[in-house]
Amino acid sequence: MQFTSLNLIDPIIKALEEEGYTKPTPVQAESIPIVLAGNDLLACAQTGTGKTAAFAIPVLQRLHESHVHGVKRRIRALVLTPTRELAIQIAESFDAYGRHTGITNTVIFGGVNQNPQAARLLRGVDVLVATPGRLLDLMNQGHLHLRDIEYFVLDEADRMLDMGFMHDVRKVLAALPKKRQSLFFSATMPPEIVKLAGSILHQPRKVTVTPVSSTAEIIDQQVLFVDRENKNNLLVHLLQDRKISSVLVFTRTKYGADKVARFLQRHSIKAEAIHGNKSQNARQRALNNFKSRETRVLVATDIAARGIDVDELEFVINVDIPNVPETYVHRIGRTGRAGSDGTAYSFCNAEEKAFLRDIEKLIGKTIPVVEDHPFPMLQQIPENLARNPVEEKNRIGHPGPKQQADSKKRWNRKPAGRK
Numbered sequence: 134m135q136f137t138s139l140n141l142i143d144p145i146i147k148a149l150e151e152e153g154y155t156k157p158t159p160v161q162a163e164s165i166p167i168v169l170a171g172n173d174l175l176a177c178a179q180t181g182t183g184k185t186a187a188f189a190i191p192v193l194q195r196l197h198e199s200h201v202h203g204v205k206r207r208i209r210a211l212v213l214t215p216t217r218e219l220a221i222q223i224a225e226s227f228d229a230y231g232r233h234t235g236i237t238n239t240v241i242f243g244g245v246n247q248n249p250q251a252a253r254l255l256r257g258v259d260v261l262v263a264t265p266g267r268l269l270d271l272m273n274q275g276h277l278h279l280r281d282i283e284y285f286v287l288d289e290a291d292r293m294l295d296m297g298f299m300h301d302v303r304k305v306l307a308a309l310p311k312k313r314q315s316l317f318f319s320a321t322m323p324p325e326i327v328k329l330a331g332s333i334l335h336q337p338r339k340v341t342v343t344p345v346s347s348t349a350e351i352i353d354q355q356v357l358f359v360d361r362e363n364k365n366n367l368l369v370h371l372l373q374d375r376k377i378s379s380v381l382v383f384t385r386t387k388y389g390a391d392k393v394a395r396f397l398q399r400h401s402i403k404a405e406a407i408h409g410n411k412s413q414n415a416r417q418r419a420l421n422n423f424k425s426r427e428t429r430v431l432v433a434t435d436i437a438a439r440g441i442d443v444d445e446l447e448f449v450i451n452v453d454i455p456n457v458p459e460t461y462v463h464r465i466g467r468t469g470r471a472g473s474d475g476t477a478y479s480f481c482n483a484e485e486k487a488f489l490r491d492i493e494k495l496i497g498k499t500i501p502v503v504e505d506h507p508f509p510m511l512q513q514i515p516e517n518l519a520r521n522p523v524e525e526k527n528r529i530g531h532p533g534p535k536q537q538a539d540s541k542k543r544w545n546r547k548p549a550g551r552k
Contacts, residue, residue: 139165142194144233149190152229158183160342164316165191173337174316175330182342185226188212188286188316193227195284195314196259197234206237206257208277210284213263213305215292217242217413218420223288224262236260243267244413251276265293265301272308279308287333290319290326291459299329306333320466321459352465352475356489356500361482363508364452365396370507371478372402372430377448379423382432383464385453390432393452397430404430435460443467449477454485458495478503483512 136149136157149155157165160178167174168191178184192210214220224240231238238260241250247270254261254277261268261277271277287293293302317330317337330337359367371377384390387408397404405419405428422428424443435455449468455461461479468475479500481489493499 134162140169141190142197144197145190145194145230148230148232160184160340161187163340164188167338168192168316169194171314173314173334174340175334175337176318176340177322178318178320178342184318185223186230188318189226189230192284193231193234193236196236200235206259207281208258208261208279209281210260211263211279211282212286212288213265213302214288215264215296215298217244217264218416219289220262220264227260238262241267241271247271265298265305269301269304280310282309282313284314285309286316288318290317290329291321291323294325320463352468352477354465354477354500355503356479356481357503357506358510359480359482359508360510360512364480365393367480367506367508368450368452369397369400371450378429379426379446380430380448380450381446381467382430382450382452384432384434387434389453390434394432402430403428404432406432408434447475451479454479454481454488456488458492461492482510
C-alpha cells in the first residue's frame with residue numbers, strides 16, 4: 134500500500150514525498166482512514182510503529198479541508214503528551230507533514246519561560262501540542278481556552294499514568310467540548326487505561342498493531358550477566374566495537390545516568406546524559422547532538438527518553454534492567470523502528486534477575502544470553518530467581534575461594550553506622 138491510496142490531499146502527499154515517505158506503516162494504514170472518516174480511535178501501538186504520523190496526517194487534512202481564511206486562528210486541535218521531548222517532536226512532525234497546508238501549530242511545555250509560548254498563542258494557532266502541567270498553567274492564567282477544540286489526541290496514555298498525570302488529564306478533559314473527535318494512543322492497555330479510554334471515546338474504532346506482550350521481532354535481544362560494579366566496564370568493552378556508532382543507554386536513576394556518562398567520557402567516548410534535572414536547553418542540545426551523531430552515546434532515564442525518535446538507531450543498551458516489564462518494551466522500541474534492524478543489550482546483575490524473569494514472561498520468550506564477555510558474573514544468583522537453578526549454576530560456574538569470600542563480604546557487610 135502507498136500513501137497515495139489513502140485519499141490524502143495533494144499538499145500532504147507532497148510533504149510526505151519530501152520527507153521520503155512512500156509506504157505507510159501498519160498503524161498508519163489502519164488509523165488514517167478511520168480518522169478521516171470522523172470516527173473516534175483507540176489505538177494500541179508500541180513505540181516506533183509510526184503512530185505520530187497516524188494521527189498528525191489525518192488531523193492536518195481535516196483541519197485543512199475546513200479552514201476558513203481571513204479570520205484569526207483558534208485552537209481547533211489539541212495533542213496532549215507526557216514529556217517535553219515528545220511534545221517537541223510531535224510539533225516537528227506537524228510542521229513537516231503540514232508544511233504545504235497552511236495549518237499552523239505550536240508547542241508548550243514546562244521548564245522554560247512561558248512568555249514566548251503565551252505570545253505565540255496570542256497570535257493564534259490551529260494545533261496545540263502540550264504537556265499537561267504547562268497547559269493547565271496557561272489555561273488558569275487566561276492565555277488560552279479549549280472551547281473550540283474539534284480534535285483531541287491523547288498520546289502515550291500509559292506513560293501519563295506511570296508519571297502521575299491522570300489528575301491533570303482529567304482536568305483537561307473537563308475543559309474540552311463534549312462534541313469532538315478523540316484519538317487515544319497507548320503502547321500498553323492496563324485496566325486503568327482501558328477505563329480512561331472508555332470515559333474519553335465515543336463508539337471508537339480499534340486498531341491493535343502490536344500486542345502489549347510482544348516486542349518487535351526484528352530486534353535482536355540479548356542479555357549479559359554481570360556484577361553491578363562491572364557494568365560500566367562491560368559497557369566500555371561493548372563500545373570498542375565501532376559498528377556501534379550510535380547507541381541509546383538506559384539507566385534507572387538520574388544520578389546513574391550522569392555517572393555512566395562521566396565514566397564514558399573518561400574513556401574517550403563522546404557521551405551525554407539526559408534526564409529531568411537537566412534544563413530544557415541542555416536536554417534539547419544533548420538530543421540534537423545525538424541525532425546529528427556528534428555525540429555517540431546518549432545516556433537517559435526512562436521518563437527523559439520517552440519520545441526520543443532517532444532515525445536508524447540500531448542499538449539500545451539497558452545498563453539497568455527496568456523493574457516494570459512494560460518499560461523494557463518501551464526501551465527497546467527506540468530501535469528497530471519502522472522495520473529497521475535493531476539490537477538491544479541488557480546488563481543483568483543478581484538482584485535484577487527477578488526483573489528479567491518478569492520481562493520474559495511478558496514478552497513470551499527467553500532472551501538469549503551472551504556467554505563470552507570479559508566480565509562474567511561471579512556473584513551467585515539466588516536459586517529462587519534463576520530461570521533454571523541447576524542450569525544457572527552450571528552456566529556461570531562456581532566462584533573460586535577468593536570470589537566466594539568477596540561475595541560473602543558484600544552480602545554480609547553492615548550498613549554504615551551500625552555497630
